[in-house]
Amino acid sequence: MDSLRTADVWQKINLIEDSCQKAYLHHIRDVPRLPERNIPVLHVKLHPPKKGFSYQEGQARLLHDLANIELQAMELGLRTLIEFPDAPKLFREELIEVVLSEAKHLKMCLQGIEQLGHKWGDWPVHVGLWETTCEEDSLLDRIVIVHRYLEGSGLDAGDTLIHKLHGTHSPVVDPVLKVIVEEEVGHVLFGSQWYKRICAEQEIDPEIDFKERLLKVSHKIPKRLEKLNYQLRKAAGFEDSELEFLEKFQEIKKQMAIKEQ
Numbered sequence: 001m002d003s004l005r006t007a008d009v010w011q012k013i014n015l016i017e018d019s020c021q022k023a024y025l026h027h028i029r030d031v032p033r034l035p036e037r038n039i040p041v042l043h044v045k046l047h048p049p050k051k052g053f054s055y056q057e058g059q060a061r062l063l064h065d066l067a068n069i070e071l072q073a074m075e076l077g078l079r080t081l082i083e084f085p086d087a088p089k090l091f092r093e094e095l096i097e098v099v100l101s102e103a104k105h106l107k108m109c110l111q112g113i114e115q116l117g118h119k120w121g122d123w124p125v126h127v128g129l130w131e132t133t134c135e136e137d138s139l140l141d142r143i144v145i146v147h148r149y150l151e152g153s154g155l156d157a158g159d160t161l162i163h164k165l166h167g168t169h170s171p172v173v174d175p176v177l178k179v180i181v182e183e184e185v186g187h188v189l190f191g192s193q194w195y196k197r198i199c200a201e202q203e204i205d206p207e208i209d210f211k212e213r214l215l216k217v218s219h220k221i222p223k224r225l226e227k228l229n230y231q232l233r234k235a236a237g238f239e240d241s242e243l244e245f246l247e248k249f250q251e252i253k254k255q256m257a258i259k260e261q
Helices: 009-024 056-083 089-115 139-164 173-201 206-216 230-235 240-260
Strands: none
Touching (some): 009 056, 056 089, 056 139, 056 173, 089 173, 139 230, 173 230
16 A cells, blocks of 8 residues: 555555655556545535634634645655656655655644644545646656646745735644745755756756746646745746746736637
């Protein structure tokens, strides 16, 4: 049994280190179509309305949503370990560190939910992040989608949440958010550095490729909802030209969707 194929979230955490080692040694060779869940999985548009952060339930729901993101980030890292056995050895070793960090974030969120009088599964979840990836991805596709786009968007959203919670002063939520935002910078930087390194090895211009690759996968990735956080993004290895393109990207996606109708 590995972390993708067990449904219990705590068992997923308990199994993740062993699952990463098995994947690293090529002892896990395939991934399920979807990771297992034992709580309701619904499209995000079908989720119930949320209470404000001034309510404990609203704070617990926020941590529940974050836990769902951290869970998928953990699983996506394991998926990459399994599906790219020939990726550079150091990349795979550093990726394991990222996956275990995501597991730590997930555990913090779950503990916070319980401190606030709720539990995992009190609300439905989605698997939208997992579904942005597929077995046809190249390693560069996967790095751009997961570490530079999804986790990069998480930097923008996490910093926005900290500001929204500024007047609430939740002793449960605040420290969890602080740790996640600080450590996610390193996760995105991991993606930025390896993206550039692999581009160099393949004699690809990363400035051109980043734009072309994002456009190629644009139909699979969600809208970026928050304003770009330039400070955090630059700390995570984004170049000015990449940030300029990301500012335009949502409008480009919108126009492409209109043309496809």
